[in-house]
Amino acid sequence: MRVLHLAAEIYPLVKTGGLADVVAALPAALAARGLDTRVLVPGMPGILSGVVGLKRVVRIGPAFGAAIITLRLGRLPDSGVPVYVIDAPFLYRRDGSPYLGPDGRDWNDNHRRFALLGWIAAHLASGELDRNWRPDVVHAHDWHAGLAPAYIAQNPALNTATVFTIHNLAFRGLFPLDHHNDLGLLISGADQSALEFHGQLSFMKAALVHAKRVNAVSPTYAQEICLPEFGWGLDGLLRDRGSDLSGILNGVDYLVWNPQTDPALAKNYDHDDLRGKDACKAKLQSELGFARRAKAPLFAVVSRLTAQKGMDLILGALPAILAEGGQLVVIGSGEAEIEAAYRAAAAEYPENVSVHLGYDDAFSHRIMAGADVLLVPSRFEPCGLTQLYALRYGTLPLVRRVGGLADTVIDATPESLQAGTANGFVFVDANSRALAARIADACALYRDGTAWRLVQKRGMLQDYSWADSAVRYEALYRSI
Ligand code: ADP
Ligand code: GLC
Numbered sequence: 001m002r003v004l005h006l007a008a009e010i011y012p013l014v015k016t017g018g019l020a021d022v023v024a025a026l027p028a029a030l031a032a033r034g035l036d037t038r039v040l041v042p043g044m045p046g047i048l049s050g051v052v053g054l055k056r057v058v059r060i061g062p063a064f065g066a067a068i069i070t071l072r073l074g075r076l077p078d079s080g081v082p083v084y085v086i087d088a089p090f091l092y093r094r095d096g097s098p099y100l101g102p103d104g105r106d107w108n109d110n111h112r113r114f115a116l117l118g119w120i121a122a123h124l125a126s127g128e129l130d131r132n133w134r135p136d137v138v139h140a141h142d143w144h145a146g147l148a149p150a151y152i153a154q155n156p157a158l159n160t161a162t163v164f165t166i167h168n169l170a171f172r173g174l175f176p177l178d179h180h181n182d183l184g185l186l187i188s189g190a191d192q193s194a195l196e197f198h199g200q201l202s203f204m205k206a207a208l209v210h211a212k213r214v215n216a217v218s219p220t221y222a223q224e225i226c227l228p229e230f231g232w233g234l235d236g237l238l239r240d241r242g243s244d245l246s247g248i249l250n251g252v253d254y255l256v257w258n259p260q261t262d263p264a265l266a267k268n269y270d271h272d273d274l275r276g277k278d279a280c281k282a283k284l285q286s287e288l289g290f291a292r293r294a295k296a297p298l299f300a301v302v303s304r305l306t307a308q309k310g311m312d313l314i315l316g317a318l319p320a321i322l323a324e325g326g327q328l329v330v331i332g333s334g335e336a337e338i339e340a341a342y343r344a345a346a347a348e349y350p351e352n353v354s355v356h357l358g359y360d361d362a363f364s365h366r367i368m369a370g371a372d373v374l375l376v377p378s379r380f381e382p383c384g385l386t387q388l389y390a391l392r393y394g395t396l397p398l399v400r401r402v403g404g405l406a407d408t409v410i411d412a413t414p415e416s417l418q419a420g421t422a423n424g425f426v427f428v429d430a431n432s433r434a435l436a437a438r439i440a441d442a443c444a445l446y447r448d449g450t451a452w453r454l455v456q457k458r459g460m461l462q463d464y465s466w467a468d469s470a471v472r473y474e475a476l477y478r479s480i
Helices: 018-032 046-048 110-125 148-152 177-182 191-192 203-210 221-226 235-240 276-287 309-323 336-346 361-370 386-392 404-408 414-419 432-447 448-461 467-478
Strands: 003-006 036-042 052-060 067-076 081-085 137-141 162-167 175-176 198-203 212-218 245-248 300-304 327-332 353-357 372-376 396-400 425-427
Touching: 003 018, 003 067, 003 110, 018 137, 018 467, 036 110, 052 235, 067 448, 081 110, 110 137, 110 177, 110 425, 137 148, 137 198, 148 162, 148 203, 148 467, 162 203, 162 467, 175 177, 177 198, 191 203, 203 235, 203 386, 212 221, 221 245, 221 396, 221 448, 245 396, 276 300, 276 327, 276 361, 300 309, 300 361, 300 386, 309 327, 309 336, 327 361, 336 353, 353 425, 361 386, 372 386, 372 432, 386 396, 386 404, 386 448, 396 432, 396 448, 425 432, 432 448
Parallel strands: 003 036, 003 137, 036 081, 137 162, 162 212, 212 245, 300 327, 300 372, 327 353, 372 396, 396 425
Antiparallel strands: 052 067, 067 081, 175 198
């Protein structure tokens, strides 16, 4: 079975979040199961320089405003998974974020930049672009790839199976309706409702209507998005898809996230011998300029600094961390107001709060290893990967009970501790008070070293590798 994945990001070449991690790891896991898997990505600078052995497949164009488009084929550096790269200099050779210009706003031709991604996938599906390889399944990720199922459905000669994965429904790919003139889609009359969302064009809606199967990145999120509270106006449509909608939990790439082998760490360690983790904590504390207090519970955030992630709730709960003698390290970037508030907190408590605004992969690994607790108090969370990374690093996740967080973290209560199932801490109400209460509970357990070690080791031994999820995706492909 030949499967083509398409997305805007792929780790480690272009990444703004967990989408990139998934798009690198899932195709490799499917390939390991014997599926003939390829990936299609736009030729952003990081991709053109990072994909190895690029060779020209075909030259196309002009289209979507680009005079020249060259489809190239190479391989991902680590896994060797074949990758098609759309080399369209006019559309993609832009430094920085894949979505935003230097002014921090969406590029004004994003509809063309990402329509081309879907359009190329549809033409690979029809066999027109590569005589040597034609996918049976086209698997599109998030709104950037959302027009692929629409272009495929529009071609009556194609019976390609299409799967669309929702990584985050909040980003619906909205554009002025008249932009459809640029996209070569038939959206007059009855077709219009399949793309139109309250007077705008939505790439996300196009995918949800046209894909043969839709899935979300966790079972709980698949249920939540059918409710108005989490549905962003698309919940009715998702309810109508009935059993075409499912939830498949993301996995972890343990080649990248493994404290036994992680080259970013001061000392490697595993569940049998956590002394390396203590060394990582001491090193992190001195790197941050914190007092080196081995017994101070060290809380961490590795996240986009946005309201989705509940980052404002942590600011409100900061007094609870400090009152417990705790420390907080934050790495992330996002909304200006939240960034400013974190900067102010770090200035006020330099010995116990350290904030790094920006993106730093190696530093995120050192934090994951050196911290005691990872805070993920999201308002909504389709899956969340950092809590899974934390588990493997012996860092207990403290999360809000939503989406994939609810599916992966088992709250430490007297009962679950007794039963030996607890692997972290969970709170329910989206407010700082509820978070602060759970922080205090985490500190109490932390002081009971023996109980803490048991929970830590249990989390480290849990297996969230991609193998199980790849089985589920394969079954989904076979069902269509
Ligand atoms: P989302 O995709 O919603 O941002 P996930 O938990 O699925 O959330 O994935 C976030 C990914 O981005 C993880 O791999 C995490 O380690 C990484 N990450 C987030 N912020 C940073 C940062 N500032 N520096 C380095 N890595 C980061
Ligand atoms: C999105 C979601 C996150 C998920 C990631 C990968 O960015 O916000 O919860 O883990 O996609 O699927």
